[in-house]
Amino acid sequence: MSSIAPFPVHYYIHGRGRGHATRSLTVIERLRAEGFAVRVFAGRDAQTIFSDASRMHVVDSLLPEARLRLAELVPRRLLAAQRWIRRERPVAVISDGDGPAIWAARWCKLPSIAVGHGLTFSHCDPPPGAPIARDDWRREGRKAAVSAAGSSRQVAVNFVAVPPIRPGTVVARPQLRRALVDPSDGRVGSQIVTYFRDEDGGDVLQELTRRGHRVHAFGRVDPKIDGVAFSLASPDAFAQALKSAAAVVSSAGSQLISECVALGIPQLALYAPGDLEQSLNVAMLVHAKLGFGCARGRDLGHVLDAFLPTISGPRRPGRVPTQGLPDVTRAVVDQLLDLVDRFRAARSPLSDA
Numbered sequence: 407m408s409s410i411a412p413f414p415v416h417y418y419i420h421g422r423g424r425g426h427a428t429r430s431l432t433v434i435e436r437l438r439a440e441g442f443a444v445r446v447f448a449g450r451d452a453q454t455i456f457s458d459a460s461r462m463h464v465v466d467s468l469l470p471e472a473r474l475r476l477a478e479l480v481p482r483r484l485l486a487a488q489r490w491i492r493r494e495r496p497v498a499v500i501s502d503g504d505g506p507a508i509w510a511a512r513w514c515k516l517p518s519i520a521v522g523h524g525l526t527f528s529h530c531d532p533p534p535g536a537p538i539a540r541d542d543w544r545r546e547g548r549k550a551a552v553s554a555a556g557s558s559r560q561v562a563v564n565f566v567a568v569p570p571i572r573p574g575t576v577v578a579r580p581q582l583r584r585a586l587v588d589p590s591d592g593r594v595g596s597q598i599v600t601y602f603r604d605e606d607g608g609d610v611l612q613e614l615t616r617r618g619h620r621v622h623a624f625g626r627v628d629p630k631i632d633g634v635a636f637s638l639a640s641p642d643a644f645a646q647a648l649k650s651a652a653a654v655v656s657s658a659g660s661q662l663i664s665e666c667v668a669l670g671i672p673q674l675a676l677y678a679p680g681d682l683e684q685s686l687n688v689a690m691l692v693h694a695k696l697g698f699g700c701a702r703g704r705d706l707g708h709v710l711d712a713f714l715p716t717i718s719g720p721r722r723p724g725r726v727p728t729q730g731l732p733d734v735t736r737a738v739v740d741q742l743l744d745l746v747d748r749f750r751a752a753r754s755p756l757s758d759a
Contacts, residue, residue, distance in 0.1 A: 413497035413746065414443040416490060420503030421449015421467035423603040424639060425523065425661030429563065429734060430502045431455055431641065432581050433521070436735045437742070445494070447487075449504065455641055468505060484510050491516060498558075498745050500738065505553035512556030517745040521738060523660040524550030525562035527686065529575040533566050536693040538686060546682045559741045563734045565664040566694050578737035580664035585645035594721065597622045599651040601639060602676075603659055605629075606702075610655060610676065613710065622647055653717035658684035658691070658699060667696050670721035674713045675699040676706075 417434055420426045427448065434456075437444050446456050449467030456462045465486070466472070466479055487510030491499070499511035499518040511518035528547035532538045554560055560575040562568070570577050598614055600607060601624045608629050614621050615633035623629060624639040624647070637643050648654070654666050658675035666673040675691055677684035679701050688699030698713040700706065732740070 414494045416496045416499045418447045418501040418504035418507035419452040425659045426502045427452035427455040433735045517558045519559045520554035520557035521561045526564040530568040561737045576737045578734040579731045581733040595650040598653045599647045601656045603657045658687045672717045673697040
């Protein structure tokens with residue numbers, strides 16, 4: 407759209423896990439195709455996914471291990487984001503899980519869109535009938551509510567439909583990356599593909615190999631376990647492995663759950679005790695009868711006994727219970743276009759004070 411081409415957009419991506427970056431990659435490609443000049447600000451795990459270095463900048467995400475540095479990190483992030491806003495005067499800021507970006511946009515009186523799975527808990531109600539304690543749901547939602555505080559719009563991304571509780575919130579379904587949509591030969595291999603966000607799946611890998619399964623592990627660090635093939639978690643390599651995987655055993659991140667559901671890949675999703683978000687993901691997954699899941703170290707053997715016999719059957723792709731919802735890319739583009747129209751109608755110069 408030539409009428410939009412002059413407008414830059416700042417897109418911030420939280421740096422923990424692959425979900426934020428994987429989701430953002432497809433959205434950013436679409437925004438650029440629509441004519442927006444997107445500048446990417448990527449946290450730790452998102453940096454390797456974006457190859458256009460001239461339009462990508464590294465930022466320090468507010469990671470759990472950085473909590474002792476927050477008093478220094480938050481002001482520095484806010485100042486840096488404000489400088490970029492005043493330098494380029496973007497039409498909007500979009501943030502997938504990055505709080506300082508939203509807060510800086512609010513400070514500069516700039517429209518912003520918060521995107522993410524966490525908004526499912528802060529801006530929506532649980533799926534009807536799901537055995538989920540409302541207190542747990544709301545407690546998990548507090549984190550996303552802080553990161554999205556002051557956002558103009560919210561796009562909550564989830565692998566099952568949930569009812570929004572605010573008029574400015576759109577619920578969207580995850581969108582498969584192009585690498586997963588491209589045709590393949592349709593053959594399903596014999597390997598179980600694994601990915602553990604926190605590199606803590608060694609005991610699971612050992613149990614799978616002990617049971618005689620071939621395992622292809624993805625991550626940042628080679629577990630060096632006999633019988634386990636290892637690859638760095640690059641998007642293309644992981645997509646190729648998924649398309650022929652017999653099954654997936656992984657941590658319970660929403661992005662990988664959504665990919666397995668859409669592709670019909672049998673999945674066992676595991677969460678660490680105390681990881682409330684991933685425990686809620688598993689509760690939704692199991693309630694919808696879309697996969698298996700349990701807490702790490704709890705009844706793993708029994709769950710594997712139930713899960714592994716299911717992986718030899720035919721895949722059942724397209725089981726996504728989100729009919730009628732826009733995909734996340736369409737939702738973000740629609741929200742941004744609406745904000746652009748409003749912004750162009752009543753734009754005032756930003757203060758340099």
